[in-house]
Amino acid sequence: MPHRPSVRHWDIFCTVIDNYGDIGVTWRLARQLQREFGQRVRLWVDDLASFARLCPGLDPECDGQERQGITLQRWPKTFPDGIAAAEVVIEAFGCQLPDAYLAAMAARLVKPTWLNLEYLSAEDWVEGCHGLPSPHPRLPLTKHFFFPGFTERTGGLICEAGLLAERARWQADAAAQAAYWSTLGVPPQTEDELRVSLFSYATPAAGELLGTWAAGPQPVRVLVPEGKVLGDVAAVFGDETLQAGDVRQKGRLAVHVLPFTDQPGYDRLLWSCDVNIVRGEDSFVRAQWAARPFLWHIYLQEEDAHLVKLDAFLSHYGASLSAPARDALIAAFHAWNRGQGMAAAWAGLAPQLDELRRHAQGWPKQALGSADLASRLVQMVENTLQ
Ligand code: TRH
Numbered sequence: 001m002p003h004r005p006s007v008r009h010w011d012i013f014c015t016v017i018d019n020y021g022d023i024g025v026t027w028r029l030a031r032q033l034q035r036e037f038g039q040r041v042r043l044w045v046d047d048l049a050s051f052a053r054l055c056p057g058l059d060p061e062c063d064g065q066e067r068q069g070i071t072l073q074r075w076p077k078t079f080p081d082g083i084a085a086a087e088v089v090i091e092a093f094g095c096q097l098p099d100a101y102l103a104a105m106a107a108r109l110v111k112p113t114w115l116n117l118e119y120l121s122a123e124d125w126v127e128g129c130h131g132l133p134s135p136h137p138r139l140p141l142t143k144h145f146f147f148p149g150f151t152e153r154t155g156g157l158i159c160e161a162g163l164l165a166e167r168a169r170w171q172a173d174a175a176a177q178a179a180y181w182s183t184l185g186v187p188p189q190t191e192d193e194l195r196v197s198l199f200s201y202a203t204p205a206a207g208e209l210l211g212t213w214a215a216g217p218q219p220v221r222v223l224v225p226e227g228k229v230l231g232d233v234a235a236v237f238g239d240e241t242l243q244a245g246d247v248r249q250k251g252r253l254a255v256h257v258l259p260f261t262d263q264p265g266y267d268r269l270l271w272s273c274d275v276n277i278v279r280g281e282d283s284f285v286r287a288q289w290a291a292r293p294f295l296w297h298i299y300l301q302e303e304d305a306h307l308v309k310l311d312a313f314l315s316h317y318g319a320s321l322s323a324p325a326r327d328a329l330i331a332a333f334h335a336w337n338r339g340q341g342m343a344a345a346w347a348g349l350a351p352q353l354d355e356l357r358r359h360a361q362g363w364p365k366q367a368l369g370s371a372d373l374a375s376r377l378v379q380m381v382e383n384t385l386q
Contacts, residue, residue: 276292
């Protein structure tokens with residue numbers, strides 16, 4: 001029988017820099033810690049309006065509220081005095097904890113386990129940095145780095161218990177998928193149609209690929225959740241803008257703009273498409289759990305650091321592919337992230353989709369390894385806080 005961890009109070013701090021990745025990851029993790037490990041979690045967020053997009057029902061005007069078993073707390077510019085520190089403190093993605101809260105941590109008899117949850121990377125150096133301590137210069141506190149990753153010597157990847165089985169059931173259930181498409185106002189998939197979800201940053205690669213599909217031999221239906229790429233999609237049809245509910249057709253291409261949903265809703269979209277185009281960190285991981293071929297629009301970093309990160313992932317993901325499939329995948333990831341060359345890249349990728357589909361099915365178990373991120377995190381906390 002698996003060991004049940006002690007119930008502890010956790011405070012997770014998250015600043016919304018831009019987009020939804022930081023809040024997407026912390027909200028997902030908070031829910032998993034509560035549901036699967038019985039932990040008591042309070043999530044501090046500086047931008048509740050952004051958070052409300054992926055947590056319907058959240059009131060952005062309300063400073064403190066309970067949603068799905070998690071206490072959601074506005075993280076105000078001036079942090080209130082008198083807040084007691086939790087036993088476990090997660091500082092997400094290097095956000096700076098408020099001084100008043102650090103003082104509360106230092107005042108605890110048993111100092112909290114303090115972790116900096118870092119961004120996901122498949123780069124080799126992550127293994128050497130995962131778990132490293134960083135003592136506070138003044139206070140009797142030590143922060144440890146927690147690096148998500150794709151190997152046993154990292155913090156692993158966020159994946160809820162039972163998710164892969166639930167996804168497999170969904171993908172085997174044609175009736176559930178038909179009902180799903182119908183609620184979105186999307187027609188049933190015809191036998192020869194390719195169905196693609198598109199959630200990327202703005203890029204000319206999107207227009208180029210959609211144009212290729214419009215002029216191509218196969219019907220392609222693209223589902224686009226409202227977001228940054230809509231301008232590029234609109235331009236393909238000569239429109240200024242598009243919004244949720246809009247449907248456009250050009251040649252063999254049909255495009256449906258979908259409303260932004262909650263995270264389980266987005267998972268269903270990924271599970272229901274043949275190919276997914278994703279971005280950032282969290283949707284990138286969810287596309288892998290969807291077990292379908294995907295393209296990753298990586299978040300841009302200074303000095304092209306993101307390209308190193310992109311290639312590190314490709315070398316893991318592509319390791320067991322045949323040379324033609326690997327080359328085609330690398331060319332397509334690069335073209336998308338360069339913002340050009342998608343027509344040629346797609347011509348190379350399309351004949352490899354069967355192999356990529358088979359590969360995508362085996363990948364989740366390999367990527368997860370012995371344990372998911374929340375399990376590794378709880379174990380690390382158990383090891384430090386007896
Ligand atoms: O929004 P992002 O671009 O976030 C990025 C990255 O995390 C990046 O690494 C970080 O530095 C930057 O933010 C600040 O992409 P990401 O990570 O995929 O997050 C999107 C979240 O939105 C994810 O949790 C899935 C969720 N989502 C929904 O809940 N509903 C939807 O309809 C869609 C399309 C997404």
